[in-house]
Amino acid sequence: IKDSLILCDPAWPDIKHENIIKDNLKSLDLTLADIQYVFVSHEHMDHCSSLASLPMLQDLVLLNQQNIDQIPGLTIKSTPGHSQDSQTLCFKSDNKKIAVAGDAIINEEYLLAWEVYRPNLYSEEAIKQTRQTMKYLIKRFSIIIPGHGDIIHVTQELKKKMNSKQ
Secondary structure (H helix, E strand, C coil): CCCCCCCCCCCCCCCCHHHHHHHHHCCCCCCCHHHEECCCCCCCCCHHHHHHHHHHHHHCEECCCCCCHHHCCCCCCCCCCCCCCCEEEEEECCCCEEEEEEECCCCCHHHCCCCCCCHCCCCCHHHHHHHHHHHHHHHHHHHHEEEECCCCCCCCHHHHHHHHHH
């Protein structure tokens, strides 16, 4: 979104991850001072634990359902399954609908296997919700940024593979 830089799921509170954030920003000719907002897809440690402990993140505005209207063109969609608080940041860029999905879709491998992350000890209801969320995201977005993998480009071929699993 033009003129609104958002850090998504800032991860673990250690010097390694702090340096990763700084290095990634530097590769884009940005610094942390250029970031105004932070978005957390869900409250699992590997997605949000640095918020409370890294001083460099203390001044950022945490985006949520109550303040998302500060940035025109952004929405937050509840995407339960992986966790009940899972949410996806949604926007358009270059006429493409983009979803920053966190662990609603762990990565493309899990998506294609029609799998959920088993160590979370999902209930049958959570598995059902996860699959409904995956279907929703694949149907409505052309680019999905998963929680633990490369960007997923939703092609007709991918949709066809997913339809065969339902």
